[in-house]
Amino acid sequence: MHILLYIKRFSSPLPLNNRFFLQQVATVLPIRIQGSVMEKFLENMPALVDDIRAIKDIIITNIVLIGQTPAPTFKEKRRGIVFMERMAEFGVDEVTTDGYRNPIGIIRGTSSKKPPIFIVAHLDTFFEKDIVHNYTIKENTITGPGILDNSLGVGVLLSLPIIFEKLGLTFESDIILAGVIQSIGKGNLRGVRHLLKTWPTPIRGSICIEGVELGRLNYFSDGMIRGEISCSISEDKGVLYKYTPNAILILNEVINGLMRLSLPQRPRCRVVIGKISGGANHGKIAYDATLGFEIRSDSYKMVKSIYNDIKDIVDGISNENEVGLNIKTISNLKAARLKFNHPLVKSAAAVLNSLGIKPISKSTESALSLFLSRKIPAVTLGITHGENYYTQKATMEIEPMFKGIAQIIGVLKAIDSGVCDEP
Amino acid sequence: MSHNWLDKNTFHYSDFKDLSQLVEEKQKKGLRISLCLPTLNEEKTIAKEIIILKSELMTRYPLLDEIVVIDSGSTDHTVNIAKSFGADVYDADKILPHLEKYKGKGENLWKALYITKGDIIVYIDADIKNIHHRFAYGLIGPLLLYDNIKYVKAFYDRPISIGKNKIRPTGGGRVTELVIRPLFSLFFPELTQIIQPLSGEYAGYREVLEKIPFPIGYGVETSIILDIYEKWGLDVIAQVDLDRRIHRNQDTKALGRMSFAILKTFINRQKQLGLIDTKNNLYDEIIQYNLVESRYQPEALKIVGFERPPMIEIPEYCEKFCIKN
Numbered sequence: 001m002h003i004l005l006y007i008k009r010f011s012s013p014l015p016l017n018n019r020f021f022l023q024q025v026a027t028v029l030p031i032r033i034q035g036s037v038m039e040k041f042l043e044n045m046p047a048l049v050d051d052i053r054a055i056k057d058i059i060i061t062n063i064v065l066i067g068q069t070p071a072p073t074f075k076e077k078r079r080g081i082v083f084m085e086r087m088a089e090f091g092v093d094e095v096t097t098d099g100y101r102n103p104i105g106i107i108r109g110t111s112s113k114k115p116p117i118f119i120v121a122h123l124d125t126f127f128e129k130d131i132v133h134n135y136t137i138k139e140n141t142i143t144g145p146g147i148l149d150n151s152l153g154v155g156v157l158l159s160l161p162i163i164f165e166k167l168g169l170t171f172e173s174d175i176i177l178a179g180v181i182q183s184i185g186k187g188n189l190r191g192v193r194h195l196l197k198t199w200p201t202p203i204r205g206s207i208c209i210e211g212v213e214l215g216r217l218n219y220f221s222d223g224m225i226r227g228e229i230s231c232s233i234s235e236d237k238g239v240l241y242k243y244t245p246n247a248i249l250i251l252n253e254v255i256n257g258l259m260r261l262s263l264p265q266r267p268r269c270r271v272v273i274g275k276i277s278g279g280a281n282h283g284k285i286a287y288d289a290t291l292g293f294e295i296r297s298d299s300y301k302m303v304k305s306i307y308n309d310i311k312d313i314v315d316g317i318s319n320e321n322e323v324g325l326n327i328k329t330i331s332n333l334k335a336a337r338l339k340f341n342h343p344l345v346k347s348a349a350a351v352l353n354s355l356g357i358k359p360i361s362k363s364t365e366s367a368l369s370l371f372l373s374r375k376i377p378a379v380t381l382g383i384t385h386g387e388n389y390y391t392q393k394a395t396m397e398i399e400p401m402f403k404g405i406a407q408i409i410g411v412l413k414a415i416d417s418g419v420c421d422e423p
Numbered sequence: 424m425s426h427n428w429l430d431k432n433t434f435h436y437s438d439f440k441d442l443s444q445l446v447e448e449k450q451k452k453g454l455r456i457s458l459c460l461p462t463l464n465e466e467k468t469i470a471k472e473i474i475i476l477k478s479e480l481m482t483r484y485p486l487l488d489e490i491v492v493i494d495s496g497s498t499d500h501t502v503n504i505a506k507s508f509g510a511d512v513y514d515a516d517k518i519l520p521h522l523e524k525y526k527g528k529g530e531n532l533w534k535a536l537y538i539t540k541g542d543i544i545v546y547i548d549a550d551i552k553n554i555h556h557r558f559a560y561g562l563i564g565p566l567l568l569y570d571n572i573k574y575v576k577a578f579y580d581r582p583i584s585i586g587k588n589k590i591r592p593t594g595g596g597r598v599t600e601l602v603i604r605p606l607f608s609l610f611f612p613e614l615t616q617i618i619q620p621l622s623g624e625y626a627g628y629r630e631v632l633e634k635i636p637f638p639i640g641y642g643v644e645t646s647i648i649l650d651i652y653e654k655w656g657l658d659v660i661a662q663v664d665l666d667r668r669i670h671r672n673q674d675t676k677a678l679g680r681m682s683f684a685i686l687k688t689f690i691n692r693q694k695q696l697g698l699i700d701t702k703n704n705l706y707d708e709i710i711q712y713n714l715v716e717s718r719y720q721p722e723a724l725k726i727v728g729f730e731r732p733p734m735i736e737i738p739e740y741c742e743k744f745c746i747k748n
Contacts, residue, residue: 057478057509064471068553134552134669137470138500139507 038347038417042354045406049355051167053402058162060137060398062086063155067147068133073124073187077101080123083158083179090161092177100194105177107161109170109416116174117415118206118378119160119408120192120367121153122183126390140399145392152211152396154179156383156405163405171416173204180367188331192367196374205344205420206371206378207411211386211396214404217352217359218380219345220337221369223300225307225329229254229314230290231278232324245323247289248278254291254325257313261306269297271306292330296365300334333365336372343419344377344411351410355403377420381408429616432565432572432661436557439564439663442484448567455488457541458559461531463495465549466504472547472554473508479556486560491539492549493518493531501549513538519739525729528623529643536633536734537743543567544632548623552669562626565661573631573659574651576617577624579668596621602682603645606689610698611649613657620648621685624665631655633735638728641681642688646730649692676711680724683709687728 052059065086071079080103087095087105094106103123109116125146127133135144144151157177164170180191196203210216231247231254255273263269271293278289295306311327318325338345352359364380371378383404386396439445449456458476462469473490480486492505492512505512516524518534532546543566545559558577565572599621607614614620621644635650637643651660673681693699708723734740741747 055482057474057482061475061478064475065555132552132669135471136467137474137508138466139470139504 038414041410041413042350045351045354045410048167048406048409049402052163052405055163055166056398056402059156059159059401059405060142062158063142063147063152064135064137066155066158067135067144067151070127070129070131070133071124071146072126072128073182073184075129076123076181079154080179080181083123083154086158087161087177090158091165092161098195099198100181100191102181102191102195103179104195105161107164107171107175107177109173109175111172114173114416115202115204116176117171117204117412118176118178118371118376119157119209119412120178120180120195120206121157121209122150122191122367123154123179123181124183124187125149125151126184127392131392141395141397143393143395145394147396148211148386148389148394149184150209150211152383152401153209156401156408157209159405160408163409167409169409169413171412173416175412183367186330189333189367189370192370196370196376203371203374203376205415206376207408207415208367208371208378208380209408210366210380210382212384212389213382213386214384214400215352215357215360216364216380216382217345217348217361218364218366218368219340219342219348219361219372219378220298220363221333221335221365221372222296222298222363223303223333223335224294224296224365225303225332226292226294227307227310227327227329228290228292229310229325229327231288232326233287234324235287244285245321246285247323248286250317250321250323250325251276251278251289251291253317253321254313257317258293258310261309263306264302267297267299267302269295269299269302269306271295271310296363298335298363303332333369334373336369338372338377338379342377343422344379344415347414347419348379348381348407348411351407351414354410355407357403357407377415379411381411383408426616428613428657432658433618433664434561434565434661435664436561436564436666439560439568440557442480442486442560445560445564445567446484446486449486452567454543454567455541456486456543456545456563457535457539458487458490458545458547459532459535459539460490460492460505460510460547460549461495461528461535462492462497462501462505462549464497464499464501466497466499466501468552468554469501469549470504470508472549472551473505473510475554476547476556476559477509480559486563487545488541489539491535493535493538495526495528495531519737525639527639527643528641529637529646530639530731532643533637533639533731533734536629537737537740542629543626544629545626546624553667558624558665558668559626561663561665562624565663566626566628569661571658572661573655574627574647574661575625576620576648576660576662577622577665577668578617578619578662579622579665598678598682598685602685606686610693611652614648614652616657617648617660617662619662620644622668624668627651631659633740634733636733637731638684638688639731640726640728641684642728645685646688646692649689653696679711680709680726684726684728687726691728
């Protein structure tokens with residue numbers, strides 16, 4: 001059973017929706033960027049799309065071969081091997097893993113003085129190994145579990161070396177293509193955390209790739225804590241209770257407590273109850289139940305404060321009912337951002353506009369925040385449009401993908417031309 | 424019985440994963456290679472097969488010279504999808520149109536000999552869910568690297584796709600184990616070394632395939648093996664482990680119909696070779712029973728078991744390929 005609740009204390013009569021989190025970058029950013037090299041490159045973006053489309057067989061093959069290799073979080077080894085084998089076949093200069101087994105391909109740049117540029121896509125998906133990962137290709141769609149999050153992103157990442165080769169593209173910086181492991185859920189971005197923590201040189205800039213949606217231009221991330229509240233009632237102790245507690249009803253009390261939380265309008269924040277499970281069958285009192293939640297705010301201090309409030313609620317209910325009720329953190333991120341007028345954001349918006357894509361920005365809780373919190377300029381881009389995101393019938397559109405890949409190359413060129421170099 | 428053949432002529436696809444070597448060998452020998460995909464309502468899998476095989480074995484490594492789809496009259500989007508992804512698509516009925524028309528996989532494979540240009544022809548079923556280019560290069564490898572080998576069969580670890588999108592890791596090959604292997608054991612024990620004689624993926628030299636008849640239906644795989652064995656011996660055949668193939672599970676009745684066609688083909692071959700005498704001709708109908716409202720009702724299906732003659736006996740073929748008989 002999955003329940004999604006939004007808990008809010010906004011005085012505004014408007015619903016809690018994208019009003020607070022969406023900014024249409026195109027309307028607030030001066031999108032023209034300076035520099036004749038980049039301007040000329042932008043003029044050629046539509047032609048670039050055609051060039052990329054011409055090698056669609058290889059790109060789609062990469063997406064399918066990666067996507068059909070299951071990679072649930074913590075079990076990405078097989079997909080990592082496929083990733084590295086394909087990279088090696090494409091003649092990437094160096095194919096290796098870091099100390100945490102993140103598979104990495106390195107394309108050497110023309111200048112040894114420029115720091116490297118990272119392009120990352122998370123390797124793991126939500127789907128377990130025993131789910132059939134066979135993709136179906138139709139005239140303009142590809143369908144299969146995990147394709148949008150994030151097999152498409154990894155397949156495109158894998159295709160970049162051969163796209164660069166076919167299009168004759170070279171870069172001053174080394175390009176680091178990293179398929180990072182242990183990202184989603186309990187993975188808590190461990191792979192990319194380790195990669196950045198141990199990378200020995202400064203990093204010039206980064207692009208994080210996600211399957212959907214084409215047009216997303218993320219350059220800031222909220223502070224976030226994801227947690228789990230679990231209630232466990234010992235069956236042996238059942239006889240000691242006058243009325244045996246029900247773990248689901250205990251969690252219901254927790255939810256009621258969360259609903260009574262007062263959240264400020266500024267800094268903006270929200271608590272999402274995203275997941276709940278428990279019980280054994282219809283006619284038996286539930287002895288175990290678990291609730292998953294996420295606290296999000298543009299102030300990490302506020303996130304921690306709300307977490308402590310929730311912990312107090314949990315401790316109180318635990319004491320009053322004499323049940324095992326525990327709260328634990330699954331993952332956390334600090335808030336970080338680029339300014340909306342940062343040259344990378346402006347350049348990325350210009351690239352998207354040159355392709356007729358309207359940039360839309362909202363907060364994202366992903367690898368982006370780790371780059372930003374280390375003061376490395378970074379953006380997250382989506383590749384195409386899709387539907388049924390988190391189901392086994394997740395479907396991507398093929399045609400918009402070519403623009404999505406062109407924008408990645410455009411933004412990469414912008415970083416390579418120096419938009420991230422100013423302190 | 425010696426098991427030498429099993430040791431000597433059994434390969435793993437990874438033995439041939441150096442695609443540059445295969446391309447070099449192909450060019451050195453001046454050979455052309457055609458891939459044929461026989462289809463009937465395969466819209467779910469056909470695009471993936473074409474894209475992956477084209478990407479890896481045409482665009483990246485020029486191992487295949489053409490990908491040809493021979494369709495038996497699909498009523499779904501198979502034909503349009505195959506065309507949109509760049510395959511050459513043919514309606515089986517329109518190939519050699521003056522001949523009587525039949526429906527069946529064997530018919531498509533036989534007509535592919537007329538349509539394709541390659542010296543080597545690779546046949547791959549169009550319903551493979553986990554298609555990978557190893558399915559083609561694994562079959563081509565022995566033909567290019569071993570001069571004595573003229574025909575290659577695939578075998579697999581065969582998980583079956585069952586309900587609710589889950590895989591059952593073992594199973595499959597029931598007709599092989601219950602029908603073919605007992606028959607081979609009785610009549611040609613040497614052939615029991617072929618692990619999966621019914622696998623739908625195989626490749627061979629045109630010079631061999633054009634000289635044998637093709638049953639139009641299910642019996643084609645058995646018939647090809649028996650004919651090549653009889654004409655050239657077991658040493659020209661090899662088998663390759665292609666690892667894993669996920670396919671549709673078929674119900675027992677469908678397997679019964681398949682077994683009927685195979686048995687008929689096999690017995691007819693034995694009669695032609697003078698190995699058995701059935702006194703009477705075989706019947707053409709398989710009769711199966713359904714329980715309908717507490718009563719068993721028979722359901723008869725006619726399976727004629729017609730065979731196409733060796734393609735080399737067709738005048739249009741000889742003309743097209745400049746063959747003088």
